[in-house]
Amino acid sequence: MTAEEFKIFWTSNYPDTIPIGHHFRHDYADRWFRIHSLPDSRRYPSGPKDWDILLSRQNIILTDLFTNGSPFVLVTGEFYIEGYTDSSATNETASVKPFAFTRLEPIDLHLHDPVNYEKGQIYTLMFTEQVWSHHKYDEILRDVAEDNLRVFFVSICNNCIVAPYDGGMDIILRDSSTRDLYKERYRQWLSSREDGL
Structure with missing residues (x-):
């Protein structure tokens, strides 16, 4: 996939949002739901048992x-603030360093x-095409859970987005009826809050 193909x-x-994970739940509220990675909506793992639960749920x-063996796109990006220098590049994070990323033109977030x-x-988006395999991307999920990295996964075939964060996963499905189906399937992992957060 070229940069132009990704843009198309x-x-x-997803014409109503920009490719930054925290925007999705607002811009596609009718297709969104969230799961929590740990029991009792705890945000951070406290030991090996919690890590096993978190990685199990997310996988x-x-x-x-x-589905195993299906292609997907792993998306991340870098924020830049004029006048501020950040010495660490996103694609230098150990868990994503092995992947070759394609960069898109920077997005002026203020515009x-x-x-x-x-x-x-400014936000510069990067993506890489990969093939999904159960537990293959655990190091990425660990980095996200520790708030060291922000990424999301996009299934081109199934038209869905999974955006993990430090605490759970935001999921955007193709339509509200599909969302309702999966929300019911994973009801035990949902928030008890009325707003689903």
């Missing part, structure tokens, strides 16, 4: 939605959303 795919399937979801972003805030 994104604007065709079950991803394998259910993507996209002047209410929530200030002038000079």
